[in-house]
Amino acid sequence: MPDTAPSEFDPTGYIDERPGVFRVHRSVFLDPALFEREMERIFGRSWIYLCHESQIRAHGAYVATTIGRQPVFVIRQADGSIKAFLNACAHRGAALTARRSGTARTITCRYHGWSYAADGRCVMIRAEEGFHGSAIERASVSLAAVPRVATYKGFVFGCLDAAVDPLDEFLGDARAFIDLMADQSEQGMEILKGESVYMMRANWKLQTENSTDGYHVATVHRSFGTALSFRDSLLGTGADDPMKKTEAARILTLDKIVSGAYTLRNGHMINWSTRGMPEAVPLHERRARLEAVHGAEKVRWMIDRGRTVTIFPNLLLNDMASTCIRIWRPIAVDLTEIETWCLAPIGESAAARRARIRKYEDFFFPASLAVPDDVAAMEGAHAGSQASAHVWNDLALGRATMIAGADEAARALGVEPLTSNPGRESETAFDGFYREWRRRLAS
């Protein structure tokens, strides 16, 4: 940290919180010193999503990613467990994996040839026995491990802080919502092949907000709604396959749809809405089987309601238009890299798989009919934050309808949110994120 020692740092001024008021100062998107503090206190100490287990099934299979700005890779061990390491050679720091993913039971650094086993032990120092003479004991060097790695139902997280609370505690009530995606097949879930990475010229927290924001959908995605209703109309009445249809048109009447939003403990946020046409959902074919295993109420949450589950600070599980995992990697205060994956139930029918993929392509990439408009919205919000004559974002919507604790739908799932709101077109879920953000910055 440059000039803000922990004792001097006071993040309280960024949030204006009074009865009936919740405002966030726009400098939170712009201040480079604050960004450095976030990298240290949030990304350096929180559980951060690394990958899905299905991406690294075999011994030595790895995926490279970042925790904050730190490059790391996650790798499957000989005994089936999962470890993660800083993606830097123990010798002089060269990055070890040029690729985003691959398989390497022995990882050899391209710089001077040191080699490591998948468990991080250095197994070879080139020329160590030769005339060079080395003062290094091979046995004493190994890759720097990410001190904590844990998995919840296939979702692998890592934390750079060895003293962090267990992952299960951190996820808390969010686990019930993760289950709604993770439990869609008794054979497990898998990431589908096909990478999608894109850039946003905006602060990472704008993606955290946008991922949960039910309020922008009817405006920013109006164009998605009208274009897809037009396409649906070309299918004609003879369209035999309900999964070919979309629910895009409902975006235009979101205020009339039964929906809700929750703030969970530890900064996680949920928003959901009732689907009008559950038979258009690829999971619908598994309904009877899922009900036998999980009961009608949980399956109602799985199939009849679309959900966004935003896990603090930079993970989204979206089961609205299709099933998507999204992370956003902070690069700089005004630059963010976003990556998404399609997660699918193993064993679904070929028709459901195809429909899931087409619906994913409709929405979840900068080549889609929706995400480019989200990126424009977030970049627009970032650009507008430079206007210093008005410095507060007023997260006012839904203050009057918000209640403390669980509503009926949350109780049916067995979760106890901090607050519930009977409408996804509300901004109250953000309170929980920003309070957690402030708490961690101050800690």
Place this chain on the structure above:
Amino acid sequence: MVPVDRAVAAEVEAIVAREAFLLDTRRWADWLALYADDAIFWVPAWASDDGFTTDPDNNVSLMYMDKAGLEARVFRIESADSWATEPLPFTAHLVTSVLVTATRGAELEASAAWLVRSFARTRGATLRGGRYDYVFRRAPDGLRIARKTVYVHDDRIVGALDVYNI
């Protein structure tokens, strides 16, 4: 490579250039008319650092559309309601090294290299490139595009990627 009649090669080069021209000059209806009614427009995604997805039924693509999908894209452009394309960027398609790679009956395959420079004042210039693989089908009044595969080499996509800027 297949031996190809010069007239056929010229015909293929002409339709490839015409598609680029129609996109760059925003003649959307004429552009759509180049495509057969059962056409497929496919943009594979990266499968790894070494290659692209090969199976659109089981892998995620950047786009995989039938003609109704293309028509929806044009509908979206013309409705001018997408924040990402306010304003729509100017584009210049540079399509070159056009080569007929196979002929079979009424169908022809061809491949070409492409670069597209887009410019909008809001976002500045972007440059992307890759390869087109075409399947053309002979209709009474000339060639139609039965299938177009667009390989986009660029990763970490900046701004919107749409039918007019690839």
